[in-house]
Amino acid sequence: MSITYHAARKQFTLAGRNFSYIFHVTDEAYLNHLYYGAKLSDGADLTYRYQKCTENDYAGQIDGTPAKYTSLMPEYSQSNYGDFRAAAILIEDGDGAPVIDLRYSGHEILPQKPRIASGIPVARGGETLAVTLTDAYLNVDVVLYYTVYEDCGILTRRAEIRNRGRKPIRLKRALSVSLDFPDADFELLTLVGNHACERQVRKTPLTVGFVGVGNSRGMSSHHHSPFAALMRPDCREESGEIYGCSLMYSGSHLEQAEVDHGNRTRLLCGIQPQNFTWVLEPGEAFETPEAVLCYSSCGMGAMSRSYHDFFRQYVLPPRFVGQPRPIVFNSWEGMHFGFSQESLMHAIEGMRGSGIELFVLDDGWFGRRNSATAGLGDWTVNTQKLPGGLRAVADCCRENGMRFGLWIEPEMVNPDSNLYRAHPDWIIRAPGRAPVLSRNQCVLDLTRREVLDFIKSEMYRVISESGASYIKWDANRHLTENWSAGLSPERQGEVQHRYILAVYELAEYLTSSFPDILFEGCSGGGGRFDGAMLHYFPQIWVSDDTDAHERTGIQYGTGMCFPLCAQSCHVSGVPNIRNGRVIPLRTRAAIASLGIYGYEFDCNALPPEERAQIPADIAAYRRIEDLVLNGDLYRMKNTAESNEFSVALVSKDRSRAYAVYYQALNPHKNAPQVRINGLDDHRLYRIEELNLVLYGDVLRSVGIQLPRMHQDFDVCTLHIEAVSDAAEKREEMPEP
Numbered sequence: 155m156s157i158t159y160h161a162a163r164k165q166f167t168l169a170g171r172n173f174s175y176i177f178h179v180t181d182e183a184y185l186n187h188l189y190y191g192a193k194l195s196d197g198a199d200l201t202y203r204y205q206k207c208t209e210n211d212y213a214g215q216i217d218g219t220p221a222k223y224t225s226l227m228p229e230y231s232q233s234n235y236g237d238f239r240a241a242a243i244l245i246e247d248g249d250g251a252p253v254i255d256l257r258y259s260g261h262e263i264l265p266q267k268p269r270i271a272s273g274i275p276v277a278r279g280g281e282t283l284a285v286t287l288t289d290a291y292l293n294v295d296v297v298l299y300y301t302v303y304e305d306c307g308i309l310t311r312r313a314e315i316r317n318r319g320r321k322p323i324r325l326k327r328a329l330s331v332s333l334d335f336p337d338a339d340f341e342l343l344t345l346v347g348n349h350a351c352e353r354q355v356r357k358t359p360l361t362v363g364f365v366g367v368g369n370s371r372g373m374s375s376h377h378h379s380p381f382a383a384l385m386r387p388d389c390r391e392e393s394g395e396i397y398g399c400s401l402m403y404s405g406s407h408l409e410q411a412e413v414d415h416g417n418r419t420r421l422l423c424g425i426q427p428q429n430f431t432w433v434l435e436p437g438e439a440f441e442t443p444e445a446v447l448c449y450s451s452c453g454m455g456a457m458s459r460s461y462h463d464f465f466r467q468y469v470l471p472p473r474f475v476g477q478p479r480p481i482v483f484n485s486w487e488g489m490h491f492g493f494s495q496e497s498l499m500h501a502i503e504g505m506r507g508s509g510i511e512l513f514v515l516d517d518g519w520f521g522r523r524n525s526a527t528a529g530l531g532d533w534t535v536n537t538q539k540l541p542g543g544l545r546a547v548a549d550c551c552r553e554n555g556m557r558f559g560l561w562i563e564p565e566m567v568n569p570d571s572n573l574y575r576a577h578p579d580w581i582i583r584a585p586g587r588a589p590v591l592s593r594n595q596c597v598l599d600l601t602r603r604e605v606l607d608f609i610k611s612e613m614y615r616v617i618s619e620s621g622a623s624y625i626k627w628d629a630n631r632h633l634t635e636n637w638s639a640g641l642s643p644e645r646q647g648e649v650q651h652r653y654i655l656a657v658y659e660l661a662e663y664l665t666s667s668f669p670d671i672l673f674e675g676c677s678g679g680g681g682r683f684d685g686a687m688l689h690y691f692p693q694i695w696v697s698d699d700t701d702a703h704e705r706t707g708i709q710y711g712t713g714m715c716f717p718l719c720a721q722s723c724h725v726s727g728v729p730n731i732r733n734g735r736v737i738p739l740r741t742r743a744a745i746a747s748l749g750i751y752g753y754e755f756d757c758n759a760l761p762p763e764e765r766a767q768i769p770a771d772i773a774a775y776r777r778i779e780d781l782v783l784n785g786d787l788y789r790m791k792n793t794a795e796s797n798e799f800s801v802a803l804v805s806k807d808r809s810r811a812y813a814v815y816y817q818a819l820n821p822h823k824n825a826p827q828v829r830i831n832g833l834d835d836h837r838l839y840r841i842e843e844l845n846l847v848l849y850g851d852v853l854r855s856v857g858i859q860l861p862r863m864h865q866d867f868d869v870c871t872l873h874i875e876a877v878s879d880a881a882e883k884r885e886e887m888p889e890p
């Protein structure tokens with residue numbers, strides 16, 4: 155049993171493979187957190203941890219905090235009733251009073267996770283605890299849902315706010331998680347960045363006050379990933395305590411740690427309160443997104459592996475999990491908008507027999523889309539560029555042994571488009587103000603039923619007529635004015651959340667209408683890479699930065715939370731279009747092999763020897779692909795902290811591994827040394843490239859010396875296999 159309730163103590167215990175999460179109901183009926191951390195003995199009574207403070211205990215101290223809040227660690231923190239820290243919920247009643255006082259009123263242990271009415275994606279799951287807190291004056295319930303994923307050490311949480319009263323209430327903040335810790339001995343790990351520089355790992359020590367990330371962009375964004383982890387200062391890759399929190403949400407979000415005057419920490423996570431209000435009419439409910447909590451006592455690596463298992467098993471569309479994906483060749487970096495039917499066919503024919511299985515026609519195939527300034531929204535083929543239509547391109551793919559894939563950007567419109575000219579009022583804009591443009595485009599107001607229905611039917615038509623078996627869904631700008639002509643003035647704070655719910659409705663409609671089509675998510679690169687998107691898209695384009703060196707940092711950060719089988723990575727041409735860097739093909743291929751592998755480059759500029767190498771590189775990828783799809787990731791070095799990057803992908807039964815070692819600048823001294831984590835200590839393994847046989851513990855603790863590297867940005871890949879014969883055998887090292 156992963157969820158138990160001890161009635162005499164009024165204590166709830168949630169237990170996963172490696173953690174316990176415990177809270178109880180106090181005498182005053184508050185739901186009070188007691189513990190989250192390493193797994194405790196069954197039946198452990200932690201109610202002693204709660205020492206109720208009375209006014210007498212508090213006599214003489216006049217810092218102004220009501221006594222009970224000096225001892226409470228509320229499971230769902232509330233506002234304006236004595237707790238001065240940032241709260242999970244902020245509500246205004248019909249009188250405008252901002253007070254909420256939530257007390258326990260009941261609970262249920264449900265055999266299955268309940269369905270979500272708003273359509274917001276949550277992880278598939280079983281047994282779920284639902285605890286109801288009630289504000290008796292407002293007649294408002296807050297139901298807290300907890301689902302334990304015992305096998306991967308994960309606990310998910312979300313809240314549902316129900317107005318049972320007679321008057322509307324206004325939600326001004328409705329977060330998914332509030333999690334208190336009695337100390338502040340933490341750093342906050344966050345994933346921050348920018349376009350073409352997504353998810354850089356940042357660690358910030360906590361101090362009194364706030365540390366966190368969040369944005370108001372209406373997308374999970376390149377800038378701040380909806381993820382944060384509280385880690386002990388001694389936490390390392392494979393040791394130490396860490397608490398991860400990943401929000402399954404693609405809109406504006408907040409992840410914030412607060413340390414109070416008493417040196418206690420509160421982690422809050424959920425929908426960004428800036429720009430958010432929600433009017434809840436009598437009888438209505440508001441569902442927050444789900445947050446995925448992960449505790450590890452064995453470092454960041456173990457946390458990441460738990461998340462990877464969880465997303466693979468419970469979030470990604472099951473029909474794609476563990477399945478090899480097509481090796482794609484994408485037209486974007488090589489051709490941008492400047493292609494013709496002839497040049498596309500030339501590229502496709504040029505890749506015949508290379509092992510590439512699917513050609514993706516990226517942006518530029520529709521309307522007057524000859525640059526980013528026009529045509530977005532006009533989803534009819536540009537017959538000047540493609541006189542034979544998409545059919546001709548798809549046929550050419552088929553004749554050359556490839557399938558066909560297509561790029562769409564359904565949520566957006568250029569003002570210079572027929573769609574905009576016909577419906578200038580269909581965009582998100584504020585009355586009386588010129589719309590703010592970004593990449594020359596506006597965001598369609600999908601919160602309006604007529605706009606959403608139009609886009610649904612347009613996209614259905616485009617996809618069904620295209621002959622595509624792969625769709626790349628892009629979204630290249632963020633939300634600004636946050637006003638909708640379809641909502642009353644008091645509901646304008648709902649625009650961003652309603653927008654993302656509409657995106658989910660569209661994604662659900664299209665992915666379920668075309669279940670055999672592989673949808674790849676994208677948002678100006680990796681600007682909407684989050685757990686909710688992974689519910690629809692089994693893979694997401696990691697970044698518009700395809701330079702292999704930069705990709706080591708971006709893929710390192712992305713892998714903190716998301717599995718490699720969700721990370722789309724392409725080998726691109728050199729000099730890199732973004733930074734001009736020239737990196738050897740073997741390095742570009744090795745770094746791209748740590749994800750869903752593909753290509754995008756200018757065929758005309760491709761050196762013949764690189765073209766000739768593609769079949770071998772694809773075959774090499776196919777050899778380790780099952781480790782990308784299903785294996786465990788072990789990180790040994792990363793370019794965020796050093797000149798080197800090295801990881802190992804290890805099969806679940808530990809019989810095989812694939813390791814990649816990369817060195818940025820060649821220091822011209824000793825040959826690189828590398829340790830390999832994740833293997834069985836007492837098993838012998840053969841390292842094919844070095845002709846070495848060593849025990850797993852030797853590989854982990856002593857390590858191996860690699861052949862000397864002779865240039866910058868070089869790489870060494872290792873294929874490691876357990877040998878059945880148990881005798882340790884060490885052969886000569888090759889000469890460096």
Ligand code: GLA
Pocket residue numbers: 486516517561628630676677678679680695697698
């Ligand atoms: C975004 C994507 C690119 C490409 C372009 C097309 O930037 O990330 O891969 O599809 O849009 O405009």
